[in-house]
Amino acid sequence: MTRLRRIAHLDMDAFFASVELQRLPQLQGLPVVIGGGKRRIDEMLRERHADLPLHEIPVDAFPRLKDYVGRGVITTATYPARQFGVGSAMGMMKAALLCPQAIVLPVDFEEIRKFSYAFKETIREIAPQVEDRGVDEVYIDFTDVPGGQREGGRVLARLIQKSIFERTGLTCSIGVAPNKLIAKMASEFNKPNGISIVYDDDLQAKIWPLAVRKINGIGPKAEAKLHALEIRTIGELAARPAEELIAQFGRAYGAWMHEAAWGRDERPVVTESEPVSMSRETTFERDLHAARDRAELSAIFTDLCERLAADLARKGYVGRTIGIKLRYDDFQIATRDMTIEHYTADAKTIRQAAGQCLKRVDLSRRLRLLGVRVGKLARAQDVADTSPRAETAAPAAPDTTSGSATALTLDLFPDTQDIPPAAPG
DNA sequence: TCTGGGGTCCTAGGACCC
DNA sequence: TCTGGGGTCCTAGGACCC
Numbered sequence: 001m002t003r004l005r006r007i008a009h010l011d012m013d014a015f016f017a018s019v020e021l022q023r024l025p026q027l028q029g030l031p032v033v034i035g036g037g038k039r040r041i042d043e044m045l046r047e048r049h050a051d052l053p054l055h056e057i058p059v060d061a062f063p064r065l066k067d068y069v070g071r072g073v074i075t076t077a078t079y080p081a082r083q084f085g086v087g088s089a090m091g092m093m094k095a096a097l098l099c100p101q102a103i104v105l106p107v108d109f110e111e112i113r114k115f116s117y118a119f120k121e122t123i124r125e126i127a128p129q130v131e132d133r134g135v136d137e138v139y140i141d142f143t144d145v146p147g148g149q150r151e152g153g154r155v156l157a158r159l160i161q162k163s164i165f166e167r168t169g170l171t172c173s174i175g176v177a178p179n180k181l182i183a184k185m186a187s188e189f190n191k192p193n194g195i196s197i198v199y200d201d202d203l204q205a206k207i208w209p210l211a212v213r214k215i216n217g218i219g220p221k222a223e224a225k226l227h228a229l230e231i232r233t234i235g236e237l238a239a240r241p242a243e244e245l246i247a248q249f250g251r252a253y254g255a256w257m258h259e260a261a262w263g264r265d266e267r268p269v270v271t272e273s274e275p276v277s278m279s280r281e282t283t284f285e286r287d288l289h290a291a292r293d294r295a296e297l298s299a300i301f302t303d304l305c306e307r308l309a310a311d312l313a314r315k316g317y318v319g320r321t322i323g324i325k326l327r328y329d330d331f332q333i334a335t336r337d338m339t340i341e342h343y344t345a346d347a348k349t350i351r352q353a354a355g356q357c358l359k360r361v362d363l364s365r366r367l368r369l370l371g372v373r374v375g376k377l378a379r380a381q382d383v384a385d386t387s388p389r390a391e392t393a394a395p396a397a398p399d400t401t402s403g404s405a406t407a408l409t410l411d412l413f414p415d416t417q418d419i420p421p422a423a424p425g
Numbered sequence: 426t427c428t429g430g431g432g433t434c435c436t437a438g439g440a441c442c443c
Numbered sequence: 444t445c446t447g448g449g450g451t452c453c454t455a456g457g458a459c460c461c
Contacts, residue, residue, distance in 0.1 A: 035429075073429050088461090091427045134432085134461040219459045252435075253458095281430060321453085331428075335455060371430085 006142035006153045007269060008127075008176045009183035010160070012119065013192035015136035016076035018170050019115045020105050023054050031081035031102040033065065036072030036092050059103075066100035068092050071283055075107055079192065119164045119172070126160055131269045139180050141269040152176060152197040161195065181265035182207065184216045203263045208235030215260050222249070222257075237261035274377070275317065279325075280308045281371025287329045290363035297370065301358075302351060304372045309347035312374060318343035318383055319374035322353035326361055327369035336360045339376065343383045350374060 012018070016034040021027055049057045074095055077086045084099035095102070116135040124130050127148070129141035140160075142148030147156045153176030164172055171193040175186025182198050185207065189196035198206055212234055213223045229248065231237050237245075238261035246254035259265070282304065288297055312318060322344075323337025336357035344350065354372050 069426085071427090071429080073427095075429080089428080091429095093426045094428085096426090137461070217459070221458060250436085276433065277431095279431065283429060323454090333456080337454065339453065369429090 003143060003149060004152075005178050006148055006176055007178065007180050007183045008140040008142050008153060008157060008160075008174055009180065009187040010123070010138050010140060010172050010174045011187045011191075012136040012170060012172045014076050014078055015115075015170070016107055016112060017078045017081075017105075019111055020108065021078070022115075022169050023111075024057075024105075025055055026057070026059055027062070027103060029080060030059070030078070031084060031086070031099050032078045032105060033074045033076070033081055033086060033092075033095060033099075033102050034105050034107055035075035036068060036070055036104055036106065062103040062105075064100065065092065065096040065102045065104055068096055068104055071285065077102075115168055115170065118168050119170065122163050122167050123160055126163060127156065129269050129271055131271060132273075139183065139269050142176060152199060154195055154197050157195045157197075161193070179263075179265040180267050180269070181216065181260055182263055185210065185214055188214075200263070204235070207263055208233060208238060210234050212237050215257075217256070217260065222253075225249070234261050274379075275315075276377060277319070277321075277373055277375035278308060278311050278315075278317065278377070279371055279373035280304045280311070281325060281369055283327070283369045284367070287366040287368050289366050297367070300370060301354070301372070302347075304370065305351040305354060306347045308372050308374060309345055309350055312345035313380075316380045317377045318345045318380045319377045320344070321373075321375035322350055322357070323373045323375065324354050324357045324361070325369070325371035325373065326367055329366040329368050331368070334361045337373070337375070343378055343380075345374075345380065 017032050020034060021032070049061060070092065072092045074086065074088055074090050074092060076088060077095075081099055081102050084102070086095045086099050086102065092104075112135055120130060120132070120138060123138060123140060127140050127142060127145040129145075131139040133139060142153045142156055145156060147159070150156070157174040157176055161172060161174060164170060173187050173191045173194045173196075175183045175189065175196045175198065177183040177186050177198040178200050186196040186198045189206075210233060211223075212218050212226050212231060213220075215234065218226070225248070226232070226237065229240075231240065237257065240258075242255060242258040245257050248254060249257060282300060284300070290297060320341075320343050321337050321339045323335055326334045328334070338353055338357055340349070340353055350372065
């Protein structure tokens, strides 16, 4: 029997919300959304109901969307919440209009990581070729796994679903297809807790009727442009000559689009990869101005650098390109970066370089977000010269640890005298 | 009262080198 | 006083994804 290439895409169902519902079964069946602000609602609950275990806290005690104030977006909505039109990436304020009675919970990253690790380990024990696509998604190469060919992959998919449920209590949806592109689309066909098997021959019947936006890699911009060309479905995309798409979208993207519409994708399942960059960013509770809110911004900036340095250290990486990101009140984004001579994971070095970058952007406008990024990463152990000392190693340099905090605070958002005051409003 | 935070990859121009 | 290519690195922005 010839062995077919069988690739699975597995997507956990409403992952963030489902994880919470493991601890809070009394919310089962209710509209619940995860996301939003930085307040620890679960901690508030625990304070107020310190005498009760989590699963006994009355449903009435949970905060509702209509009471929510803040700038967050929804990370995940339970299926009952989705009935109201509430979904991922929607602003909380808009969601509150659609479903005011929905319960709001914050993301518990620690818990999410535990469940993420658990379901991925479960999969690897059955099928070792797993590609990480974030906390709640993976690709799996079924091709050479025992049973991976039976019923086109359905038997193995069922085994994985059952094993994940037994270990975590969570459900997932799986698509199995000849490649990653189709598998990704297929995993959406029978959500939640579904399995969907697609063969090469199913292209016309199952893929071509779908909207072009269903292709992983066609986003809102490309979709709008395709619509302007009267291309709405994948079939309509496939009907256009590659040359036309290349003329419209450029050599690489146009050619890729054409291949995607014909269901062709040879990308392998990549089981290991190295990070390219790490970053920390934060959206302020209210827009801030470099001159007027200098102290506040400075403190936030330092905190971002320190957290980023801690991330790098914890994961064992150093980097050479240090950059900043701003989002202005009109949502326009500006980035600046610079590459330094020596790899670093040191908070002060990062802050110093990022401070240089800040001097090169317009700080007269109100800011909504500030971010710090380190790129050009290398493993700390692979780079000889990475200790914080090495970066500033003037032989006789005095230890400036105690005094430098002040110096760094002063040099941040420099020359603020030159910055015109913010427009009134 | 719209619109989070963490990533990847691509493009394109300029510097600089051979 | 005119005119090469190729290659790599750096930087800024943007599309897209989870």
